């Protein structure tokens with residue numbers, strides 16, 4: 718998917734919401750455990766209930782890998798289900814990969830050839846040759862970790878050398894490994910006060926922003942600091958949407974939670990004259 722196709726979808730749906738499919742077998746409604754693939758059954762209902770309110774889905778691989786081969790099957794079925802039924806959706810493998818070039822090439826094959834993801838999250842720590850193998854796939858995206866939402870972000874990412882923070886160095890250096898048409902950055906909503914500075918460094922790149930909802934980040938603040946003339950934001954919410962209820966009404970409640978976010982996004986897009 719191209720950047721302009723993504724922006725078109727954002728304008729059409731009046732939303733820049735990414736629904737995180739962090740599907741935890743211990744949190745899904747009990748009655749689904751009687752089905753042959755409870756994780757997929759849960760995802761299917763969440764997707765059917767929210768696909769018109771969001772522009773992206775982000776399954777986090779940990780939730781699937783933790784179930785072994787069954788989890789991989791559920792993941793593959795989920796990706797295929799979205800592709801077949803709602804082909805305009807952007808699908809992110811939240812895998813946080815990155816290794817020596819030869820190995821990163823295999824990770825890229827896993828997510829872009831064996832499975833049909835649009836994007837994969839990648840850690841920048843191993844440098845350019847660990848990231849570029851993912852960038853050789855036309856129409857596919859790398860989403861590089863820049864400034865993460867967790868407390869541990871302070872351990873390394875905010876360390877300063879010669880007046881420059883480590884995450885700033887990551888942004889300045891890595892933007893030339895790809896372009897704003899195949900590279901995005903992860904910036905946590907919990908660090909919204911730094912997004913204006915990040916926009917100075919990467920004015921055109923899309924930012925994937927997790928951390929609203931369960932982690933307490935503010936959608937309004939993130940948007941005010943980070944929105945650009947093509948929106949430039951995918952804001953993720955996982956638990957607040959998919960676990961809005963643990964009863965049989967879970968999909969309807971997830972829709973209500975997603976709708977609430979979408980309504981706020983529509984107003985913000987309108988205020989930025991993007992509709």
Ligand SMILES: O=C(O)c1cc(=O)[nH]c(=O)n1[C@@H]1O[C@H](COP(=O)(O)O)[C@@H](O)[C@H]1O
Nearest residue numbers: 777838865866903905927931932954955956
């Ligand atoms: O790469 C990510 O998506 C990510 C980066 C980050 O800095 N913080 C962060 O929370 N995430 C992911 O975003 C999702 C957030 O989930 P909720 O807090 O439930 O909305 C999880 O899948 C996290 O692994």
